[in-house]
Amino acid sequence: MKAITISSGKERANVALADVPKPVLTSAEDVVIRVLCVGLDGTDREIIVDNFARFPEGKSDMIIGHELLGIVAEAGAESGLSRGDAVTALVRRPCGDESCVNCRSGQQDFCRTGLYLERGIQGADGFLCEYVAENAKYVVKVPAECLPYGVLVEPQSIVEKVWNEAQIIQQRMLWQPRTALVTGSGPLGLLAALTCRTLGMDVYVWSKSPEGSLNADMIRSIGGHYRQAGESAPGEFASGLTEYAQQLGTGFDMIWECSGYAPLGFEVIPLLAHNGIVALLGVTPGQGRLNVPSDMIYREMVAKNKCIIGSVNASRQDFATAIQRLCTIEQQYPGMLGKLQTNRLTPRQVPEIDFSRISIKAVVDFVSPAEWASLL
Numbered sequence: 001m002k003a004i005t006i007s008s009g010k011e012r013a014n015v016a017l018a019d020v021p022k023p024v025l026t027s028a029e030d031v032v033i034r035v036l037c038v039g040l041d042g043t044d045r046e047i048i049v050d051n052f053a054r055f056p057e058g059k060s061d062m063i064i065g066h067e068l069l070g071i072v073a074e075a076g077a078e079s080g081l082s083r084g085d086a087v088t089a090l091v092r093r094p095c096g097d098e099s100c101v102n103c104r105s106g107q108q109d110f111c112r113t114g115l116y117l118e119r120g121i122q123g124a125d126g127f128l129c130e131y132v133a134e135n136a137k138y139v140v141k142v143p144a145e146c147l148p149y150g151v152l153v154e155p156q157s158i159v160e161k162v163w164n165e166a167q168i169i170q171q172r173m174l175w176q177p178r179t180a181l182v183t184g185s186g187p188l189g190l191l192a193a194l195t196c197r198t199l200g201m202d203v204y205v206w207s208k209s210p211e212g213s214l215n216a217d218m219i220r221s222i223g224g225h226y227r228q229a230g231e232s233a234p235g236e237f238a239s240g241l242t243e244y245a246q247q248l249g250t251g252f253d254m255i256w257e258c259s260g261y262a263p264l265g266f267e268v269i270p271l272l273a274h275n276g277i278v279a280l281l282g283v284t285p286g287q288g289r290l291n292v293p294s295d296m297i298y299r300e301m302v303a304k305n306k307c308i309i310g311s312v313n314a315s316r317q318d319f320a321t322a323i324q325r326l327c328t329i330e331q332q333y334p335g336m337l338g339k340l341q342t343n344r345l346t347p348r349q350v351p352e353i354d355f356s357r358i359s360i361k362a363v364v365d366f367v368s369p370a371e372w373a374s375l376l
């Protein structure tokens, strides 16, 4: 079968459309999934452009891709799934350390050892290929009517994990969030903004995308507020975000840092309302150092009960919630989730991919969307 593989290159990773063996069922709990499409995100960009990959043990190449939408082609007798079911899959697999209570209880997104595997990212083949074999406990059924946006379940699960964590943490009081700030307007930022809108919040998005860009227009079309970020001077809070927040005259109950630009993670802390929470979701490597006004930030955190959390990956429950949320978003903002998938690629186009030309989100089709329904 065809697969997109990577191996270490001189600068950028070597990306190839290769022939690899088709996987087979190895247990009654497994399924073989025919891959319909796979979304690409910042992690894939990092793996390809920055030559950042952790290959499976003993191998010098790997199939990449971790945002899967597929159809069950063969189902083991104890898989609980049937041929023709639309599915996606969790990305992370538990570590083998018996003392890792989180991995042992199915919460590998909170692995304590860091020795987990992630399909297409860390130590395990990913999903950019024609067929994938997987144990059903890592496979999540997607309702057939959600097929047009099912490839967004994995990125939405990242948003749902954060929202779940925020709700648990904020049980420390009566919390009724009304305003949210989202920094970054890539797929994750847009999904966070859409989610906050469905939760009834006023949403403000701060991002480098210019006025008139699709990102900015999408935010406004869902009733959100958009402001283009200025250029930051190296080492300083100078993007204009603090001034923007001061103009608004309101603190934010929740802030989603989706840009991965580390200085913003600190700059936003004073912009929280009393009792607010900042969630850090993205990481962009190599951003140098920053002069942080530590005394002011420390005082803000203590005197106003502020909270900051980091969050990565997602659980099976987060995937299930993500499917529900995407259905709600589609009902409330019809067509928006389709619009977000801006660049559809064939597998043949992936080796030469230029990420700077991806408008919002790239999706690689292994089966043409026109044929998906015939496989159900």
Ligand SMILES: [Zn+2]
Pocket: 094, 095, 096, 097, 100, 102, 103, 104, 108, 110, 111, 112, 113, 114, 115, 116
């Ligand atoms: Zn673990």
